[in-house]
Amino acid sequence: MGFDDRLLHSLVIERATEGAADEYNQPARTYEAFAEVRGLVQPKTVREVALVSQAGAVVSTHTIYLRPTDLREADRIRFDPDDGRRYEVVGVRDAAGLGHHFEVDARMVQ
Numbered sequence: 001m002g003f004d005d006r007l008l009h010s011l012v013i014e015r016a017t018e019g020a021a022d023e024y025n026q027p028a029r030t031y032e033a034f035a036e037v038r039g040l041v042q043p044k045t046v047r048e049v050a051l052v053s054q055a056g057a058v059v060s061t062h063t064i065y066l067r068p069t070d071l072r073e074a075d076r077i078r079f080d081p082d083d084g085r086r087y088e089v090v091g092v093r094d095a096a097g098l099g100h101h102f103e104v105d106a107r108m109v110q
Contacts, residue, residue: 003101006065007038010080013071031076039066039077041087041106059072062087064104068094085110 022028044061057085064087065079077087087106096102 004038004067007040007067009039009041011039011041011066012078012080012082013037013069014076014078014086015056015072016076017026018075034075035069036049036080038067039064041077041079060108061090062106062108064101064102064106066104068099068102071102077104078088 011031013035014039015034016031019030020027041062041064071092073089075089085108088107090105090107091105093103095101
């Protein structure tokens with residue numbers, strides 16, 4: 001089984017854009033779909049799997065595996081179709097520095 005066969009999830013990368021000013025005259029940030037990719041979303045610990053499945057954890061950390069693409073730390077990732085979960089990109093690592101795949105550190109925020 002190859003690496004691409006393990007990328008089980010359809011994902012959408014969302015990129016922030018500056019929107020109109022909010023009620024405090026600060027630029028509001030909105031997100032728009034930027035790219036569709038295949039990936040694999042994995043929680044970092046078993047404890048977080050239990051907390052999320054019991055509707056306990058609101059924020060948890062994950063690793064998302066995907067092929068190299070234009071991805072920034074200010075981006076978000078979500079499932080396609082959208083299930084309401086958002087993964088804020090915390091860090092992007094080029095695994096072994098070989099350009100084979102990214103290991104993305106992400107924080108899930110519901």
